[in-house]
Amino acid sequence: xxxxxxxxxxxxxxxxxxxxxxxxxxxxxxxxxxxxxxxxxxxxxxxxxxxxxxxxxxxxxxxxxxxxxxxxxxxxxxxxxxxxxxxxxxxxxxxxxxxxxxxxxxxxxxxxxxxxxxxxxxxxxxxxxxxxxxxxxxxxxxxxxxxxxxxxxxxxxxxxxxxxxxxxxxxxxxxxxxxxxxxxxxxxxxxxxxxxxxxxxxxxxxxxxxxxxxxxxxxxxxxxxxxxxxxxxxxxxxxxxxxxxxxxxxxxxxxxxxxxxxxxxxxxxxxxxxxxxxxxxxxxxxxxxxxxxxxxxxxxxxxxxxxxxxxxxxxxxxxxxxxxxxxxxxxxxxxxxxxxxxxxxxxxxxxxxxxxxxxxxxxxxxxxxxxxxxxxxxxxxxxxxxxxxxxxxxxxxxxxxxxxxxxxxxxx
Amino acid sequence: xxxxxxxxxxxxxxxxxxxxxxxxxxxxxxxxxxxxxxxxxxxxxxxxxxxxxxxxxxxxxxxxxxxxxxxxxxxxxxxxxxxxxxxxxxxxxxxxxxxxxxxxxxxxxxxxxxxxxxxxxxxxxxxxxxxxxxxxxxxxxxxxxxxxxxxxxxxxxxxxxxxxxxxxxxxxxxxxxxxxxxxxxxxxxxxxxxxxxxxxxxxxxxxxxxxxxxxxxxxxxxxxxxxxxxxxxxxxxxxxxxxxxxxxxxxxxxxxxxxxxxxxxxxxxxxxxxxxxxxxxxxxxxxxxxxxxxxxxxxxxxxxxxxxxxxxxxxxxxxxxxxxxxxxxxxxxxxxxxxxxxxxxxxxxxxxxxxxxxxxxxxxxxxxxxxxxxxxxxxxxxxxxxxxxxxxxxxxxxxxxxxxxxxxxxxxxxxxxxxxxxxxxxxxxxxxxxxxxxxxxxxxxxxxxxxxxxxxxxxxxxxxxxxxxxxxxxxxxxxxxxxxxxxxxxxxxxxxxxxxxxxxxxxxxxxxxxxxxxxxx
Numbered sequence: 001x002x003x004x005x006x007x008x009x010x011x012x013x014x015x016x017x018x019x020x021x022x023x024x025x026x027x028x029x030x031x032x033x034x035x036x037x038x039x040x041x042x043x044x045x046x047x048x049x050x051x052x053x054x055x056x057x058x059x060x061x062x063x064x065x066x067x068x069x070x071x072x073x074x075x076x077x078x079x080x081x082x083x084x085x086x087x088x089x090x091x092x093x094x095x096x097x098x099x100x101x102x103x104x105x106x107x108x109x110x111x112x113x114x115x116x117x118x119x120x121x122x123x124x125x126x127x128x129x130x131x132x133x134x135x136x137x138x139x140x141x142x143x144x145x146x147x148x149x150x151x152x153x154x155x156x157x158x159x160x161x162x163x164x165x166x167x168x169x170x171x172x173x174x175x176x177x178x179x180x181x182x183x184x185x186x187x188x189x190x191x192x193x194x195x196x197x198x199x200x201x202x203x204x205x206x207x208x209x210x211x212x213x214x215x216x217x218x219x220x221x222x223x224x225x226x227x228x229x230x231x232x233x234x235x236x237x238x239x240x241x242x243x244x245x246x247x248x249x250x251x252x253x254x255x256x257x258x259x260x261x262x263x264x265x266x267x268x269x270x271x272x273x274x275x276x277x278x279x280x281x282x283x284x285x286x287x288x289x290x291x292x293x294x295x296x297x298x299x300x301x302x303x304x305x306x307x308x309x310x311x312x313x314x315x316x317x318x319x320x321x322x323x324x325x326x327x328x329x330x331x332x333x334x335x336x337x338x339x340x341x342x343x344x345x346x347x348x349x350x351x352x353x354x355x356x357x358x359x360x361x362x363x364x365x366x367x368x369x370x371x372x373x374x375x376x377x378x379x380x381x382x383x384x385x386x387x388x389x390x391x392x393x394x395x396x397x398x399x400x401x402x403x404x405x406x407x408x409x410x411x412x
Numbered sequence: 413x414x415x416x417x418x419x420x421x422x423x424x425x426x427x428x429x430x431x432x433x434x435x436x437x438x439x440x441x442x443x444x445x446x447x448x449x450x451x452x453x454x455x456x457x458x459x460x461x462x463x464x465x466x467x468x469x470x471x472x473x474x475x476x477x478x479x480x481x482x483x484x485x486x487x488x489x490x491x492x493x494x495x496x497x498x499x500x501x502x503x504x505x506x507x508x509x510x511x512x513x514x515x516x517x518x519x520x521x522x523x524x525x526x527x528x529x530x531x532x533x534x535x536x537x538x539x540x541x542x543x544x545x546x547x548x549x550x551x552x553x554x555x556x557x558x559x560x561x562x563x564x565x566x567x568x569x570x571x572x573x574x575x576x577x578x579x580x581x582x583x584x585x586x587x588x589x590x591x592x593x594x595x596x597x598x599x600x601x602x603x604x605x606x607x608x609x610x611x612x613x614x615x616x617x618x619x620x621x622x623x624x625x626x627x628x629x630x631x632x633x634x635x636x637x638x639x640x641x642x643x644x645x646x647x648x649x650x651x652x653x654x655x656x657x658x659x660x661x662x663x664x665x666x667x668x669x670x671x672x673x674x675x676x677x678x679x680x681x682x683x684x685x686x687x688x689x690x691x692x693x694x695x696x697x698x699x700x701x702x703x704x705x706x707x708x709x710x711x712x713x714x715x716x717x718x719x720x721x722x723x724x725x726x727x728x729x730x731x732x733x734x735x736x737x738x739x740x741x742x743x744x745x746x747x748x749x750x751x752x753x754x755x756x757x758x759x760x761x762x763x764x765x766x767x768x769x770x771x772x773x774x775x776x777x778x779x780x781x782x783x784x785x786x787x788x789x790x791x792x793x794x795x796x797x798x799x800x801x802x803x804x805x806x807x808x809x810x811x812x813x814x815x816x817x818x819x820x821x822x823x824x825x826x827x828x829x830x831x832x833x834x835x836x837x838x839x840x841x842x843x844x845x846x847x848x849x850x851x852x853x854x855x856x857x858x859x860x861x862x863x864x865x866x867x868x869x870x871x872x873x874x875x876x877x878x879x880x881x882x883x884x885x886x887x888x889x890x891x892x893x894x895x896x897x898x899x900x901x902x903x904x905x906x907x908x909x910x911x912x913x914x915x916x917x918x919x920x921x922x923x924x925x926x927x928x929x930x931x932x933x
Binding site: 021022048049075076078079135138171335337 | 672673675676809810811837838839840863864895899900901902904905907908
């Protein structure tokens with residue numbers, strides 16, 4: 001039989017095995033036009049067997065493959081995962097699609113997020129582990145990060161990219177800011193090409209050491225948005241993970257108007273210093289205070305790293321409180337159960353709010369009386385203290401921590 | 413399997429057979445729809461003159477005991493399941509019957525476990541005709557394929573007591589695996605190397621069976637204290653090397669779910685119980701030993717501590733977590749139906765406030781009341797729930813028989829019944845238009861709590877009123893269903909089954925609430 005396609009090419013993607021859940025394994029062999037063979041073994045055959053077969057046909061049609069032999073071991077993968085895995089296998093089989101199958105955007109596109117929105121917690125989701133995506137937003141982190149970098153092995157970068165692309169369309173993250181951590185350039189450019197058209201809210205750029213790296217990402221985003229005809233804010237958060245990156249923090253922060261926050265990676269930073277990373281983080285104290293200061297100087301948020309021991313809630317709470325005291329506004333989380341602890345750590349304490357409310361009341365009273373000096377009892381209050389109190393009250397209101405204005409309680 | 417079974421439609425529109433295993437059946441007539449008449453069943457009259465005055469009822473082997481009980485074809489053999497997946501007695505008894513050349517037995521366990529998978533071989537060879545009792549895993553599959561000779565009959569723990577007491581099932585020989593026993597037959601589950609805690613599931617069998625054999629691997633001097641089962645009902649005592657594998661009888665430690673999604677469900681349920689006012693001084697609750705239920709107990713305990721509230725009693729399934737609450741004073745008593753871990757076994761053996769109970773105290777339809785309806789709130793699981801709050805714990809959504817009923821149906825009598833379930837498992841939605849099998853009617857299910865929100869049965873306006881202004885994610889059940897269907901890619905297709913009934917689901921009063929049909933090959 002003559003063949004117009006290279007029969008050597010077999011593309012395989014996904015996961016196989018007893019303990020795999022909500023994912024699938026697929027192999028694709030390209031065949032002559034018109035031939036479609038499917039061998040599907042699915043744990044959800046009874047309920048969705050026909051739907052899976054129909055989706056496979058749709059995906060292959062979109063991708064433009066002329067014929068294929070598709071073998072699937074399915075452990076209950078959701079449709080956005082089925083599409084991503086199949087496309088990965090097709091591409092690995094050597095087919096360069098001109099078009100893509102994309103899951104229906106089930107949510108009306110959320111408006112882009114505010115530059116200075118609350119970013120106390122950002123929950124890391126390994127990009128190639130879709131089973132964690134669907135419920136991530138329910139734990140109410142301020143943001144989720146779909147990670148394409150360190151949590152994805154080098155040979156799965158292409159797969160994770162498509163899973164994340166599809167997830168941005170199909171998964172409801174319940175109001176969490178949708179962040180993506182791309183790989184270092186140039187690999188990160190390939191990430192951006194898939195990701196940017198799906199309207200994420202913020203891109204984390206890893207291992208940034210110079211403003212040029214940020215500008216390169218900024219330009220790629222602008223180009224891709226223009227190509228897609230999109231007008232939408234897409235923020236950047238550079239991650240500083242080396243001594244050089246820390247030294248250049250301020251310049252990096254000012255490299256693009258898209259930058260809204262600076263954060264740092266302590267694992268790599270400690271390695272760069274050549275010291276072991278400690279639980280209390282003594283070795284990174286300078287780097288962290290430096291980032292706080294640079295961020296403030298550049299008008300940005302300063303966001304802390306992560307606390308690695310997900311079983312130690314007291315340690316996490318101590319870390320968070322110290323972090324807030326240093327001037328950080330939030331940190332990363334590796335497990336949903338860290339979220340509440342982090343939120344509590346980064347919010348103003350009851351005593352702080354009470355004091356700020358008294359200062360604000362005194363300020364308003366002074367204003368009403370046309371006085372130029374604000375005083376509380378016999379004590380004069382300096383303008384910066386008033387300013388800080390106003391900011392704190394504003395934040396407390398935003399978090400629903402004040403008793404006045406209760407009817408504006410945020411929807412959960 | 414008999415293909416000419418006549419089916420009628422019961423009060424909730426489900427098709428049920430009129431005759432099961434040769435016995436006429438009543439269709440489910442709604443909650444409390446049956447008024448029983450007649451007198452209770454009783455075993456034949458016996459006399460103490462036929463038993464040794466010394467009180468020593470020991471015989472040399474299980475086979476000898478079975479022979480002296482007059483084991484013959486067609487008899488009903490019962491076992492309790494307190495030794496769970498570590499049980500050795502049930503299988504050994506049936507295999508001994510096989511060696512004796514006996515056929516067509518009806519096996520009547522209070523529940524079966526995967527360790528009893530070899531019963532399939534005994535059904536294939538004709539020793540066991542059919543099973544009336546829960547059929548999990550491999551036995552359920554066997555039944556679902558239509559390979560069992562008779563029809564499976566699934567009863568709740570209370571329904572099993574009801575069937576024994578009103579004579580629907582007459583037990584010929586009851587086998588009691590006893591972690592401690594004396595030679596008179598007094599026995600308990602709380603002491604000995606194979607200790608399992610309570611022995612409540614064997615109590616009815618010991619009272620109503622024609623013949624009772626106690627088998628123990630820990631023979632103690634008379635009197636065996638406490639005597640959870642009384643030797644006065646016992647015919648023979650057999651001493652064996654081991655009645656079960658202790659590591660599979662109770663777990664060394666009970667593990668709480670680590671899944672953040674399930675923890676979220678547990679926390680939502682605890683907040684619900686607190687915020688709607690059920691958690692008040694002197695209240696009572698019941699939660700099983702499933703992952704979500706255990707986490708619920710921890711969250712609720714924390715909230716009780718914070719509010720200075722303690723319970724008058726809790727009903728178990730007991731674990732370390734309930735024992736901790738008892739010792740801390742967060743509850744006055746544990747009324748224990750089964751004992752799941754080593755801490756709970758130690759507690760039931762030593763703490764008089766940790767009381768063994770039985771389906772008679774807690775669940776029996778023919779009782780003059782029972783404890784289950786006195787519980788303020790119960791937290792249960794389910795395989796499927798439908799938009800009318802009907803729930804299924806027996807079959808997989810693909811139609812296969814998966815689990816027994818246990819005490820689940822009986823617990824629905826509580827003041828507030830909460831099903832704590834994930835909204836989907838892998839791609840399979842848990843909330844559906846119509847459940848595959850109705851184990852419990854929606855009328856008795858008040859709340860369905862998922863990680864995506866809590867649905868309150870509209871019939872419980874009082875709960876909704878009590879929660880006015882609450883920040884709990886209260887949502888209509890249809891809305892949660894629609895959300896899950898959206899990301900699962902539509903409604904799941906219904907199970908494909910044949911029209912051949914293979915098992916029936918009994919309601920607590922003995923009527924038929926639903927039927928399980930043979931799955932398509």
